[in-house]
Amino acid sequence: MAEQKAPREGYSEALIRLGKQNEDLVVLDADCAKSNMTNFYKDNFPNRFFNVGISECDLVGTAAGLAIAGKIPFANAYANFLTGRAYDQMRISVCYSNNNVKIVGHNAGTSAAQEGATHLPLEDISLMRSLPRMTVIVPADSLEMEKAVEAAYHFEGPVYLRVGKLPVPIVTKQEDNFEIGKAIKYRDGSDVTLISTGIMLDETFKAAEQLEQKGIKAEVLHVHTIKPIDAEAITKSAAKTKRVVTVEEHSIIGGLGSAVAEVLAEHQPTPLRRVGTNDRFGVSGKMPELLDFFQLRAERIVKTAEELIDIALVK
Known part of the structure; x- marks a missing residue:
């Protein structure tokens, strides 16, 4: 049996590791920090964490402003609300303006599970893929998630990263090469x-x-x-x-x-x-x-x- 680990854990660990090395990395959350595990980033870097409340549109707009100011923001919220409510802000403030914002959709797919049918996004990739200039990354497990976070940080331009909440088998290997755009x-x-x-x-x-x-x-x-x-x-x-x-x-x-x-x-x-x-x-x-x-x-x-x-x- 393969080891199981939640992709959000790999995401959180990669954020903290990158945060220790790069002071321009800032994290924003729409009042879901505990579920998204961005609360651990807040514990390590309280001055580089911003909770905008349950306001996904403000989340994306603020992230775009921070990008213009030279920061590299990772904007976190539940994928269903983020890609639906804040689509216009992502379209204009992030993609049209070509701002270096990393949009992170949590509780994606079936990992939303018991949170209810309305919270289960099965169309978020479609929405994000349709946006000009948006790069869309969907990691397989927590290990590949760590690689994806680092790649997204170093990538110049808008990125959508899909993050699952619940544990799944780790099926990739540390030695697997991860390159954006390469299967x-x-x-x-x-x-x-x-x-x-x-x-x-x-x-x-x-x-x-x-x-x-x-x-x-x-x-x-x-x-x-x-x-x-x-x-x-x-x-x-x-x-x-x-x-x-x-x-x-x-x-x-x-x-x-x-x-x-x-x-x-x-x-x-x-x-x-x-x-x-x-x-x-x-x-x-x-x-x-x-x-x-x-x-x-x-x-x-x-x-x-x-x-x-x-x-x-x-x-």
């Missing part, structure tokens, strides 16, 4: 390409193993950066396997599946199936229950890949 190939294959993002990398690994037991060789690409997406890695793999399945803990509309579909349509037309949530809102429940409810499990990935292979063989 990681974890497994070679010739029959189908499985492209995952975020916490679905764990289920994708399981699916690849199950497919191998059936004689199907699956290539696994992990796309931690949804935008800019690694079109070269995707088209190269698709050209080899001739079949692609995308896997995401997000709506298939506007997320990873849509991004990959756009790449393939323009550069390497390839049969594609998308595993994710299907044009619906979230529901309340425990995280494992929600993953089961939305069928975000290896079994569905395997079935989808098999159906795609069968269709191709019939043709």
Whole structure:
């Protein structure tokens, strides 16, 4: 069993480590510091932490002002409220103005779980991906989250970082190279390409193993950066396997599946199936229950890949 750790823990630890090295790093929170674990940054650097209250629009506007003043702000709030309520501020004050603000959406995807259906964002990546100049990063686990925080700090320009609340298996390795805009190939294959993002990398690994037991060789690409997406890695793999399945803990509309579909349509037309949530809102429940409810499990990935292979063989 892989060690489990909450992505927000990796996020908090990376912030503190960077804060010790860089006095221009400031952290803002919309009155969720304990849940977002930014309270630990406040404990270490009280003069570089700002709680703006439950006011996501003010959060983003203040962060933009701090960026103009030469700081590198990380603006934290629940992903559903942040990407919804403060969309206009992100559009104009951050992206249009090209300010160096890091937007951090917490409680993302099914990790919102028991906080209620309205708190469960399944469309945040879609919203952020549509913004010009916005870079969108969705780490797989706490270890990759640490790398993503550091990369976001050093990256010049707007960034959206998606952070989960609840523990998930650590499936990446310390030696894995993390570069914004570059996918990681974890497994070679010739029959189908499985492209995952975020916490679905764990289920994708399981699916690849199950497919191998059936004689199907699956290539696994992990796309931690949804935008800019690694079109070269995707088209190269698709050209080899001739079949692609995308896997995401997000709506298939506007997320990873849509991004990959756009790449393939323009550069390497390839049969594609998308595993994710299907044009619906979230529901309340425990995280494992929600993953089961939305069928975000290896079994569905395997079935989808098999159906795609069968269709191709019939043709």
